[in-house]
Each structure stands twice: as C-alpha cells, then as structure tokens.
Amino acid sequence: MDIKIVHLTKVFADKDQAEVRAVDDLDIVIPSGKLIGLLGPSGCGKSTTLYMIAGLLSPTDGQIYFGDDDVTKLSPEKRGIGLVFQNYALYPHMTVKQNILFPLQNLKVPKVEALERAQKVADLVDIGSLMDRKPRQLSGGQQQRVAIARALVKEPDVLLLDEPLSNLDARLRLQTREEIKRIQRETGITTVFVTHDQEEAMSISDEIVVMKLGVVQQQGKPQDVYNNPVNKFVAKFLGTPPINMFNAEIVDGKVMIGEEAIAEVPFENQEVEVGIRPEGFEVVDGADSGAFSFVVEQIEFIGRDKSIVARHPNCQTASFRFIIDADIQGVEVGKTIRANVKPNKRYIFHKVTEKNMELSSPEELEVVEQVEELGE
Amino acid sequence: MEVKRNQLSAWLYLLPTIILMAIFTVYPLIRSFFMAFAENYNYMTDTWSSIGINNFRIILGEGSEFLQYLKTTCLIVIISVPISVVLSLLIAVGLNSIKKLTKLYQTIFFMPYVTNSIAIGMVFSVMFAGDKSIVNYVLELLGIGGQNWLGGVSTYGNHASYVSQMTVLLIYIVWHSLPFKILVLLSGLQGIDKQYYQAAQIDSASKFTVLTKITVPLLSPQIAFLTTTSFIGAFKEYSSVIGLFGAKEGATGGHYDMRTIVGYIYASLTDLNVGEACAGAVVLFVIIMVFTLLKNFISRKQIHY
Numbered sequence A: 001m002d003i004k005i006v007h008l009t010k011v012f013a014d015k016d017q018a019e020v021r022a023v024d025d026l027d028i029v030i031p032s033g034k035l036i037g038l039l040g041p042s043g044c045g046k047s048t049t050l051y052m053i054a055g056l057l058s059p060t061d062g063q064i065y066f067g068d069d070d071v072t073k074l075s076p077e078k079r080g081i082g083l084v085f086q087n088y089a090l091y092p093h094m095t096v097k098q099n100i101l102f103p104l105q106n107l108k109v110p111k112v113e114a115l116e117r118a119q120k121v122a123d124l125v126d127i128g129s130l131m132d133r134k135p136r137q138l139s140g141g142q143q144q145r146v147a148i149a150r151a152l153v154k155e156p157d158v159l160l161l162d163e164p165l166s167n168l169d170a171r172l173r174l175q176t177r178e179e180i181k182r183i184q185r186e187t188g189i190t191t192v193f194v195t196h197d198q199e200e201a202m203s204i205s206d207e208i209v210v211m212k213l214g215v216v217q218q219q220g221k222p223q224d225v226y227n228n229p230v231n232k233f234v235a236k237f238l239g240t241p242p243i244n245m246f247n248a249e250i251v252d253g254k255v256m257i258g259e260e261a262i263a264e265v266p267f268e269n270q271e272v273e274v275g276i277r278p279e280g281f282e283v284v285d286g287a288d289s290g291a292f293s294f295v296v297e298q299i300e301f302i303g304r305d306k307s308i309v310a311r312h313p314n315c316q317t318a319s320f321r322f323i324i325d326a327d328i329q330g331v332e333v334g335k336t337i338r339a340n341v342k343p344n345k346r347y348i349f350h351k352v353t354e355k356n357m358e359l360s361s362p363e364e365l366e367v368v369e370q371v372e373e374l375g376e
Numbered sequence B: 001m002e003v004k005r006n007q008l009s010a011w012l013y014l015l016p017t018i019i020l021m022a023i024f025t026v027y028p029l030i031r032s033f034f035m036a037f038a039e040n041y042n043y044m045t046d047t048w049s050s051i052g053i054n055n056f057r058i059i060l061g062e063g064s065e066f067l068q069y070l071k072t073t074c075l076i077v078i079i080s081v082p083i084s085v086v087l088s089l090l091i092a093v094g095l096n097s098i099k100k101l102t103k104l105y106q107t108i109f110f111m112p113y114v115t116n117s118i119a120i121g122m123v124f125s126v127m128f129a130g131d132k133s134i135v136n137y138v139l140e141l142l143g144i145g146g147q148n149w150l151g152g153v154s155t156y157g158n159h160a161s162y163v164s165q166m167t168v169l170l171i172y173i174v175w176h177s178l179p180f181k182i183l184v185l186l187s188g189l190q191g192i193d194k195q196y197y198q199a200a201q202i203d204s205a206s207k208f209t210v211l212t213k214i215t216v217p218l219l220s221p222q223i224a225f226l227t228t229t230s231f232i233g234a235f236k237e238y239s240s241v242i243g244l245f246g247a248k249e250g251a252t253g254g255h256y257d258m259r260t261i262v263g264y265i266y267a268s269l270t271d272l273n274v275g276e277a278c279a280g281a282v283v284l285f286v287i288i289m290v291f292t293l294l295k296n297f298i299s300r301k302q303i304h305y
C-alpha cells in the first residue's frame, strides 16, 4: 500500500500568536513495501510529519492517502499503523508479553491466537526469551525491539519509526539498524524511518527524503541523492566527512577556484560555489600533475585510506578534509601538492539559489533570480 | 577527625528538635503506653496500685461502649477511604483532561482544603438539618423523600437513625478529604509521559482501558500513598464529628452515636479515666500498625515500579 502525502502543512500557533510552519506544503509518495528514511536536521519537521501520518497530529492543510483512501481525518486507531516512539514509550508496569499483547487485547483478538501472534513477533525480533521481564530490566536495544514487536504485532499496513536508534550506543545502533532492515524486508511492511543521522538513513533506506525547515529538498535512492544533490543543503547534509565547499567563479566556461580551472561547464560568467566530496580528489603519485593545488596540514591514517587535512584560501572553512588511497606517496605535511578533481564528485552551486546548476534547467535558476531581485 | 567534627555539629543542629520531640512526643508515647497497663492510676498523685491488663479488660469487656465506638470508627474507615480515593481519582482524571480554565477548576476543588473544618461542619448541618433543609428539599423534588438526618423535631420523625447520621458524616469526611487527594493525583498525572497515551491511542485502547490499564497503574505510587495516609487519618477521625454534631458527638444528646475512638480517648481523659484513655490509645495504635503492615505487604505486590 502506497502512502501519498499531498500539500501537507502543519502550522503551530503558540501563545503569543507567533506561527511556526513545522511542515510546509509537503509532497511525497512512499512506495508500497519500501523503507523510507525521513532525514533532516533537528527541528525540520520530521516528527511532526510522522505524527500526522500516524494521526496523532491533525494537519493544518493537505491530505494523506493510504492507497486510495483519504485518511487525513481518520483517528489513529483506525489507520492500521504501528508507531515506535523515540523513547519507545513501553508501558513500564507491564511485562514484555503484556506490552506486546496490549494492542491485540484492545482489538479483541481471541486469547490463544493473541498469545501465538505475540510469541511469533517476539521471536522475529529476537526477544522471545524475555517475555516475562519488565521494560526497565531490558537493555536499550532490547527495549527498542519490544517497541517494534508491539508495533508489528497487530500486523499494521504501515510502520512508523521516530528516531528509534537515538538512545543506543554506537555499536548497538549499527546492529539494530541492520535488524530493522531485516525485519522490514521479512515483513514487507511499508516503513517510514525518521532520523537526523544521514549515515543511518543512507545505510538502511530504500529511498531517502531530505527535509529542511519543513520543506522537502530531495527524494530518491540514497546513492542517487548522494551523487546528485539538487542543492547545496542536500550536498552538505549527506556524507561523512562532509563535502568541502569552495568559492569559485565561472570564466569563459571554466570553473576557476582562485587561479586554477578545475572543470569546464556550459554556463555564463558568474560567481558560484563549488562542492567537492572528500573522495573526489585524485592525487597522482609524485603529486605535481593536477589542476588543483593546496597545502597539506595534517595526515591521518585510517586503515585502507589516508585522511588529509589541507588548506586553501578559497575554501569556505579554515581547512578541508579529503580521503586518498594509503598507498599514494609524496603527500607530506607542509608541502603544496596538486590533484585532479573527479567530475562526478564535484558540484557547481548557484550563488543565490544554491541549486545544483548542472541539474537545474536555466529557467529554474533564472526565475528565482528575478524573484530575488524584485524582493530587493 | 574532620568527620567527627562534622557529626558533632550535625547533632548540635538537630538538638533543639530532638529535645522538643523527646519531651512532647517520645516521652508521652512511652508514658501513655505504660499508663495503659497501670491499674487504678491516680492522675493527681501519679500513683497506681499494680501493673496489669485491667484497663483493657474494662474497655473491651462487656458493657463497655468502646466496642461501639470502635465499630463506628471502622465503618468510617472502610467506607470513606475507598470512596474518597476512587472519587478523587475520577475527578483528577477529569480535571486533567480539561484544556481550558484548568487553574480555575483546580482552585475551586482545592477550596475545602483551606477552609476550617468546624466552619464546614456548620454549613453541613445547615444543609442537612430540619424540614426545610436544602438536601431534604432536593430529595423531595426527586421523589425520594427526605429524612431526619441530624435529629431534632421534624416531620420525618424526631429521631435520626444511626445510618442517616453516618451518611451525613461520611459525605462530610469524603468531601473534606477530596482536595488533598485530587492535588496529589493531579501532580501525579501531570508527571506521566504523554507518549504513553499516544501509544495507547495507536494501540486502539478505549477510554476505560486507558484509565484502568495505563493511568491507574502509573499512579499506583500516589494511590498507595493516599490510601495509607487516609487509612491512618480515618482511624483518627474526630474533628469532623465535632464539626458536624458538636460536643454531643451524635444527633441525640447523651447517646454519642457518632463517637469515634479518638472521641472516646478525649472523653475518658476529661473524666480523668486516664488508664482507660491510654488503653484506648494503645488499641488504636495496634490497629493502625496492623493495617499499615498489611497494606505494605499488599502494596509490595501492587505498586509496579
């Protein structure tokens, strides 16, 4: 069952009537049986969106469709969803078994069947042997799996997860996100997964939706979004280490960072910003052939790779970081070296609209520019 | 060395309280316990003939009114405690779900707490006493028919039955004890994470299920606290009787229909039956202790976290 979200808007009005547009004109389609990562910085409206899908918050505007049914006005219990809260919200006074049975009891499922289903789903998430414990007697990861079991046991059409891994330590987080992926694949439930951790979203999602200030920036397969970010925000948000940003200029079809041309593009002369992924620098052994030069400040070995911290006057941050193969010789601290920039790892962003110029039609860049001028 | 000095100053700070407690609490406690077993105690000369259980024999023996007072007290406890706890729970849950004017309602419900209990008693006796009392008026309107609640000459007869008197007393006690309980439960409710309710909503729980399966268990520490304290309070009920009936301690002079154990202790002291008063106090002490231990034993299984 697809979930279609159309023009979804949520405006919170607080006491002194100041309005917060937590979600603004959101349009996304969540394909059936897929795991979608809803990704964005803190406060961008991810939870609000999730709660509107769940029915715990009513939208100010817009519609939500489950398949062909408009569920916008439907109360949560009628939507057939499972929700895992950020802090799990397991009932502390009930055992694991009672927690998992609770939704079934409310749905008046016969006792024998309910027990069977509870045990089955508990085994699925690997907590079958913990059924008689209270939540406080469980580790964070186990609690989270109980929460997932409770959400799954009524066999919902949609599973919603609100930052389910944020309370776990790094190792457990890795382990549980694999588990979520496995459970989702085994059950085939359409799943929406909220997180502000881009790595997490990229690693388990079939598709990611990147949000900023209540507005969707881009939706697509993680690799596609990473490789083809539509704007500076998306480019900067995805990837560790983060993308390196440089001030640049287009002169006669050449992208100039300082005096050096790193690429050729079919655009008119103008100031632009260039983003280069950390893996986008091609350092040749000997290190004196290459378009782009900079001063090496620090070298860190990270196993197979070397992480280089370097300085460049046009870089928007004091230093930037990139990764090269550990075998490459000739890179030394304090030395100026040269590198080529891989064409598919660098993006040219419009100075005003911050859009990825190579992915935008000329109109997109122009129109906004005019609006901008009118505004002045 | 340092630790010792700290301990010394700690004891010094506590000294005034310890002295006062020793004089006015600990000593009387021990003394009255002893006096309960002192036979033929003479208050004026501070002498007694022997040590024994004669005082208990008198108050628990045949012809003693004490058992009647004990019965009245136990009735008050058994009826008023559950009713007031359940009622305050329902009101607190109701108040908590009101979005507007919450503060105003909370103030209204808290008013009985700050009002003098004698004054409330007088208002109650006006509400219940006589033919023209508002309660009887309303009951007549409803077709149930009035009653002689608090004695005196009336068209419903000139005698107020034990049950009628007890009814008024219980209403008074419950009403008077509600605000504190509501306050405690409200603060408990406000401490419950809203996400449990959202989770319950997702889990399709009905309102009743939410109340019984979520709210009450999560409030169980507060409920246990209130039950214990109001058990103890109800066993010591006295001022409500005075507030409602005055020194008669009942509807009819000389019968002391509504006299409680504490009432008996006061009366015995006034009559200088110190030994019997102390024996009564010891009996009350034992009862309360047994109840508290029993309650602790039960609640160890009932309080969930």
Ligand SMILES: Nc1ncnc2c1ncn2[C@@H]1O[C@H](COP(=O)(O)OP(=O)(O)OP(=O)(O)O)[C@@H](O)[C@H]1O
Pocket (backbone or CB within 6 Å): A012, A013, A014, A020, A021, A022, A040, A041, A042, A043, A044, A045, A046, A047, A048, A049, A196
């Ligand atoms: N009940 C509310 N009243 C007013 N403003 C709210 C309310 N709930 C959320 N907001 C605002 O809406 C915006 C989006 O909030 P939301 O909780 O959806 O963010 P989020 O993306 O989930 O962030 P995080 O990653 O920190 O959880 C925030 O600016 C927040 O301050």
Ligand SMILES: [Mg+2]
Pocket (backbone or CB within 6 Å): A046, A047, A048, A163
């Ligand atoms: Mg959130």
